[in-house]
Amino acid sequence: MGNYLLRRLIVAVPSLLGISLILFVLLALAPGDPFGELASNPNIPPEVREALRVKFGMDDPILVRYLHWLVAMLHGDWGFSFASRINVDTLILQRIPTTLYVVGTSQLLALAVALPIGVYAAMRPYSLFDQIANTFAFIGFSLPTFFTGLLLILIFSVNLGWLPFVYRTDIHATGWQWYWEYIKQAIMPIAVLGLFQAASYTRYIRSAVLDVIKLDYVTTARAKGIGERKVILKHVVRNALIPVVTLVALQMPSVFGGAIITEQIFRIPGIGSLLISAILANDTPVIMAVTFVFACLVVLFNLLADIIYGWLDPRISFS
């Protein structure tokens, strides 16, 4: 097992390096010189500008610049936010728990919705239930998250007045009241993100169960007289879920994309809304760092999925 873990970790390193290379190349190719402002400023003599360029290594070969940048990123030296006037890493560390909380809960909700529906639809393929579930799944992933978010706000905040539509970190309440307020404000964002993912997960789970349910060992289990419920839960679903782990991991980029939109709509103070506000404020260090953090999160979750996959599927050898 340790060996397997190590191998997976070694595979993850080149993809992180690849992502960092892509980010750096984008930054290097982008028009506009960070010293452009100095160049147009008549008060700064050309010699000073040249000295500054040499000091910051602007004229070094591109490979040297990439290595310097990479070392700084790995040290956690992500620069200084122009807009917020604090270090970028502190800023991101403040914001990241909220994002992980919203994304994690919505994924749990998505699986809680998709699992029973997908399994039940696959037990009765082409039945009325299956067709209705399929149609709803199509509607679910054709409704963009920004539109569902606005629809929910329109229904539950504007018309019914049940839920708040702005996510607040400073709730003026104590005890149970505080928890209630906290849960109430998270309902809509989590529902938007969770139901969108649930739509595609339902289809994955349905087809994964369909692949398994006709196999011989399931027939054997039925022939032995085990109840249908037990056959499905113990023999079919457990095996069908193995490929679903990978599919969920492949969805991670779009999950974090959805998180950015949801955070922006409901004004959740996570790293997604940080990214948008940084872009609107031209705050380059924050933009680069947040994008890199999102990439790391995706790689991390893929790694996690690989490990779970190896743990779930005994056919994968650890040697």
Add this chain to the structure above:
Amino acid sequence: MVGLTHASPSVEAVAEPARRERRFTPGGEALRRFRRHRLAAASVVVLVLLALAILVGPTLWPVPINDIDFTARLAPPSWEHPFGTDDLGQDLLARMIYGGRISLAVGFAAMAVGLFAGIVIGAIAGVSKGPVDAALMWVTDLFLSLPQLPLLLLVIYLFRDGLKNLVGPEGGTFILIVLVIGGFRWMSVARLVRAQFLSLREKEFVEAARALGASKLRLVVRHILPNALGPVIVAGTIDVAAAIIAESTLSFLGLGFPPDIPTWGRLLFDAKDYLDIAPHWALFAGGAIFLTVIAINFIGDGLRDALDPRKVM
């Protein structure tokens, strides 16, 4: 007559003596299968109607998109303004027609970019063996694990001004958005094409062509590629929907087209602050995105059924 098909061909043969032999071409068969997917067939009608409305709309509804009328601010739908007006009293129907052109154009252009890149990369990987294949597939997997929306935003942030100065605000943004969205959507196509190539290149008909002395390029273009296109067409259809959503997302975040160009996402972005007094504004724009995307997704589903000859219907 085509819609009325019997359970088995033999029944038909008995009922209709073999005077008029039905010819089965691959295309005709696919069309027959496609029509049996009722939602997909209905979606084609919806999409054609939408496209027609967008194309001939301006001649039937010749209201300028930037005609400001403060007496009719945020007016709900009426005979004068079928879709209502926005906060400056501009006619929403006219703006939606204009925005639809951009949304659909972006969707199809980005699909073309993604499909082209995917086919080229997948074909190269599928034909060559060894390190080239491995390297290309590593890049594909790398792109698949990139966080797309943050990178999309980053690229647009970094390059927006440069291209704007080069080609003008509208054209520059269009080119940038199409290239970027297409550039993040080729991976699944590349994988599909490569997988198809790997199995097809060992088939007898390819070997026969090779034995007759066909060049590698001819083998790929004439023999392998046409047989690999089925799943690629399906993926391309789904990509149009994904590209439309991606463009609307960018506009919705305020980072797509310039503010004076009313794409559907931009309309939603502007409408979100008036949800309480003018819900029609958001509902029409969002509804249009939803209708287009779901129609395209259903068509993709129908095509998947129609183009997979192994599938029993």
